[in-house]
Amino acid sequence: VIAQKTARENGPKIDLQILVYPVTDGRMDSATWKDETRQLFLTSELMEHFWRHYADDEQLTDPEASPLLADDLKDLDGLAPAVVLTAEMDILRDEGAAYAKKLEEAGIPVTYKDFKRQIHGFVGLAEALPVGFEALDWVSTRIDAHLNSVDHFDAVIVGAGFSGMYQLHRLREMGLNVRVFEAGTDVGGTWYWNRYPGARVDIESVAYSYSFSKELEQDWVWSEKHATQPELLEYANHVADRFDLRKDIQFESKVASAHFDDDMNEWLVTLENGDAVRARYLIMASGVLSASKKPDIAGYDNFKGETYNTGQWPHDPVDFSGKKVAVIGTGSSGIQTIPLVAEQAEELVVFQRTANFSTPALNRTLSNSEIDAVKKNYPEYRTECRKSRLGAISPEPQLDRAMEATAEERESRFNTGWETGLLPSFFFAFGDILTDEKANEAAQEFIRDRIRGIVEDEQTREDLLPNTHPYGTKRPCLDTNYYETFNRENVSLVNLRRTPIDTITEKGIKTSDTEREFDAIIFATGFDAMTGPLLRVDIRGSKGQRLIDAWVDGPQSYLGIGVSGFPNMFTINGPSSPSVLSNMMVSIEQHVDWIADCIGWMNNNDKTRIEPDRSAELQWTEHTAQMADMTLYPQAESWYVGANVPGKPRTFLAYVGGVGVYREICDQIADGGYYGFEAS
Ligand code: FAD
């Protein structure tokens, strides 16, 4: 009953059901039930007494009491394979046999054995009836066979983006047997899914790249300052080919659940299609911005035209020529895609809820001499990036206080920031942009002034001015002609703060003032960031504890790498690590290397189980929150605090101390014998 119920209601994954002379049929009318010669130990009178104690007349034939009477077994996904044992001289023999047959007919793997000449209860009476031992042996052999029929790996990695790819490479080099599961059809992660027009990295390509292979670093040539999505995907494919990664990656394989087995110190990892494997280590390389969010807009499913989501863009190019198009959302994805869609569409209407800060990317092709200069200097360059605050070192960070500088000096530095086209420019202009409200206000005002200078229409200009949050507290954007796009004849802006969306209709979008009709709607509405990709998998740790319950008030993690109560699980770029506040390639490589070293240490020291100590986890979580509270970050309604997902607990999700400091802390913890972790 439990096995059926859990499959029906998507409950905990049962790996194997072992049914020992099971009671399956409350009708109490099978041939063996009525057979006088089988009333030796369990009589039908006694059994009926049990039934009556347990169920009234109506309940007797309810499948939740009589699993044999369920009529939906064929439709149940994930009903566990069964080992069924009956005793020949038992009144329950027929209903056990009938249930084994019924499971088999429903396509469930079943091993069935009827123990000849045995009575009900013989297994429990093994001391008196040695054939009971035989039955126990038979069952344990079936369990062994089942466990061995499941592939075993040293590590399972979830996700084949840049994190999963490098983690696979590292662990394989250590001689480990690894399987990667990836939901998509190929490698690349972010750059596989986000194929919308204009998608590109906003950290310099030469910095946003792997450093682990000197040969790769020297051979690969980035064509642009900020590489496009196709070029980044090509890079991911090149790495996969070069290091022969695909042979250990299983594509189109979405991990549905991962349950820790305390007896074996292993994870049972199950895919959406029901296939399962076991692994000592579970490494969640599932991304931080990979759980695309269905927008919380009334009538979302009503629209009969084309809909697109920037985070799940089609693989074939989309042509908007001659179409009326709406874009909802003006975060980085919207801001990148709007100018290009505007060039194609007959008409484009942008629906903006919050005006964001964006500065020009000033993208350009890289010259050979620039590339040569970087390549010559790569080791030093990488070292500096690793030691830095954001994992990027251009332009050179300044540490002095903005309000102690003259107004001219501030103007000059912000101006340089605007003209360098680099994401960290405004963060690096002074040391206190993210900690001092006045310093930040000065940066904000500089950017607003620039926007005023670009946008021609008065109302549109006012609406585009960001004034709801300090600069940088929502992820700032780099753009190509974003503000200029609003000067085009075919582009208009709807400020949802003045005229909010009532509903999406069959033909378009109805705001509080009017309804507009469209051929296509593009949702650039973001992600359930950081925790979403982890919590969308049914992860259960030691003693069946669910991650979703452990994190009900917000994520708690030691270093963003491990979670107490979830042994042998590592999270790459997990909550409370620098992650999204950095050039993520630097953070990815750091986590991958740390995890690989930790697993190496475990193996060298004959240890099979590691998890963070709860007090270390609490201290780190508190430290992360305290650090964030020293900045302006928590002031914004941003995805950094989970504010974009209704009901998500508000917690600042990343470590603001910088990648250099963080790396040092992680290294010291490892050098100290994994201080704060319990290994056994
Ligand atoms: P991802 O690339 O997100 O890969 C995770 C993979 O896991 C995905 O392929 C997904 O399909 C798979 N997966 C998830 N759950 C499951 C599951 N249950 N079963 C199987 N597979 C699963 N960072 C920067 O530093 N600079 C940038 O300029 C930048 N630009 C970005 C632009 C966009 C549009 C987005 C969305 C993010 C950007 N990022 C940027 C962040 C980016 O996510 C990281 O830089 C990096 O690509 C993350 O790599 P990853 O492998 O950790 O995760």
Ligand code: NAP
């Ligand atoms: P995002 O920053 O969360 O932006 C989502 C946008 O959709 C916001 O403007 C949001 O408005 C709006 N929105 C959400 N729900 C809405 C609703 N119900 N009604 C109206 N508007 C709604 O998501 P994103 O643009 O996909 O970017 C996510 C992150 O990915 C970025 O911050 C960045 O880290 C990364 N990224 C980077 C690049 C790059 O340049 N390299 C490009 C894309 C993405 P509110 O602000 O009011 O919530």
